[in-house]
Amino acid sequence: MRLIPSVTLLRSTALLTGLSLLSACEGRQSVLNPAGRDAQDVLGLIWVMFGGAALLWFLLGAIFAYVTRVEPREMPRRWGEALIIGGGVIFPVILLGALLAYSLPMMAPQRAAEEGLKVHITAEQWWWRVAYELPDGRRIVSANELRLPVGRRTGLVLNAHKVIHAFWVPALGGKVDMIPGRETYLSFQPEEPGVYRGQCAEFCGASHALMAFETVVMTPEDYAAWLEAEAADAQKPASAEAYRGAEVFAREGCGACHTVRGTSAAGQVGPDLTHVGSRKSLGAGILQMTQDDLSRFVAHTEAIKPEVAMPSYDHLTLKDLRALAAYLKGLT
Amino acid sequence: MKRVMQTLVVLAVGGAMVAMLVVGLGLYNVSARAGHLPGVRWLLHTTYQQSVRLRAPAPEKVPEDIAHPDRVALGALHFKTSCAFCHALPGQAQSATAQAMEPPPPHISQAVSDWAPEELFWIVKEGVKMTGMPHWPTPDHEDEIWSVVAYLTTLPDRQSQIALAGEGRDRAGCAQCHGEDGNSRNSYIPRLDLLTPGQIAEALRQYRDGRRTSGIMQEAASLLTDSQIAMVAQKFGSTKAPQEQSAPAPQAPSAGARLAQHGTGDVPACTACHGPARRADAPIAPLLSGQSQAYLETQLKLWRAGHRGGGERANLMRKAAQDLQDADIKALAEWFASLPPS
Secondary structure, eight states, X not given: OOOSOOHHHHHHXXXXXXXXXXXXXXXXXXXXXXXXXXXXXXXXXXXXHHHHHHHHHHHHHHHHXXXXXXXXXXXXXXXXXXXXXXXXXXXXXXXXXXXXXHHXXXXXXXTOOOSSOEEEEEEETTEEEEEEEXXXXXXXXXXXXXXXXXXXXXXXXXXXXXSOEEEEOTTTOXXXXXXXXXOEEEEEOBOSOEEEEEEOOSOOSTTGGGOXXXXXXXXXXXXXXXXXXXXXXXXXXXXXXXXXXXXXXXXXXXXXXXXXXXXXXXXXXXXXXXXXXXXXXXXXXXXXXXHHHHHHXXXXXXXXXXXXSSOOOTTSOHHXXXXXXXXXXXXX | OHHHHHHHHHHHHHHHHHHHHHHHTTOSOOOTTTOOOTTHHHHHHHHHHHHHHHHSOOGGGSOGGGGOHHHHHHHHHHIIIIIHXXXXXXXXXXXXXXXXXXXXXXXXXXXXXXXXXXXXXXXXXXXXXXXXXXXXXXXXXHHHHHHHHHHHTTTTOHHHHHHHHOSSOSOOOHHHHHOTTSOOOOTTSOOSTTSOHHHHHHHHHHHHHTSSOOHHHHHHHTTOOHHHHHHHHHHHSOOXXXXXXXXXXXXXXXXXXXXXXXXOXXXXXXXHHHOSSSBSSXXXXXXXXXXXXXXXXXXXXXXXXXXXXXXXXXXXXXXXXXXXXXXXXXXXXXXXXXXOOO
């Protein structure tokens, strides 16, 4: 029995690992799969930087191999100095200088001014407060999901409530820190409709890994219709179960922390729930927007999202929880 | 040298054997009647005094409202219930049984004159070993201990003390603190007429079973049976039919009104659960309009510190209070206390 794995086995394992890492980069949370102008710029920058780095590495490696393996003889002093100064100083300075000159001008477009729409995003622990500021000054409050029109540049005004977070939608653009008490700015120009995942990219506490969101890129017509629906008050409960759920919502004091526009619920601590049922995900990108997941999240909030401000409502009966979930699901 | 060592070993072994005999054969007399051996009383008493002086909190810890008449009244009523058996009330004699204790508990009129308020606080809170003085039943409720101290420091005004505690020797009943009609008319004592019988019964069970702590209420509830609790709850609880509470009359909004009704990014709106403008028929939480102000302040501080026990929804309130500042708590208590009861 051989205890030492063969070189072939090691090689194939390394290859497989490499392939699986690459495949993990495919899809809706990947810089390698850009869906907007800014992400394309970032990807171009990545390839150019990678090419430059590869060039530098291979050339210096070649010089090193030449003097140690190919011609390991004593060489005239002038030749040696030319190799060391030329290959070790002048060439890297020129190459790195060129890369710097290429990349610096790319910063400004990533923060280009918006065309009409501005979105204010405040990072909370561990969710996203979102407010759409229309050109006429109106503000539409939402949470845990970002919707953008395709082909138009939208400004993102970033802030944080208590600790530092970072905003990152790899498929749409760069990554920017969100700092309490200080506004940072970024803008996106998406080019392909679709759903792309964003994730907090700066460790921000116990549930940092559970702080994500979906970015939905829509055609301008769909977007206008959606924005109008989002601006409206909440829908009235449509079924007997949902009606019961609305009563549970009021009785349990949910409105102390959450706002449902058009009802007496006007709390500011947690996410706005006016149209929660229309969102693609629940709990800031971690659960499905289904009745099952809704009732599970409300009953076991602190277990699903450690150290979150919302208490678990595990004292509610299953019937109340299901009704509450039906009500929330119906808030489309 | 060797001889010295041998002598010491023999003495040590001999001493240990004598000590074992004294303890094991019961040779030492623990009779309270016989009292202490000469010098021991002085030794113990000096140790006690020095220990209290070393450990008492700084004088700055004495609350500003220590002389508030409501606070003194609460302390007086609890003193009558829990302390007067040993220390007697002003103007009364100590019982023969209390006087037969070793050491004899000092009469109220002599017990406190040697001590500063913060030292009295420490003694009431911690108790004194090898005497009959118990420690306060819970470490979480320092505000109650200060209320007892508030009463003790009214000495030497004996007349007002007698007036406060009443003449009789009986323990104070529910009504003596909370009022015959459930309205305590005391800022430090909660109004029971604003609670439902169910809420009162639940609170009493929590006190009795130790799920909610209070040196005063655990003492009061410790001997209650379930049927007595039901009776008390019916007697003092609100008997009004369920009704829609009216919203507060419009007025210049105070800081407390704003915080209670709208909350902030960190603090939930109190009124979503505690009224006013909330149906009172299936309350998950007590309605607070008109509730006693100092009581509300104390409870909010307990919630914030995580020391307030409670029922199945206690976690909700603990989380709701965790970001409150002292000024917020004061403003909220003021606003709720100023509202007309429903």
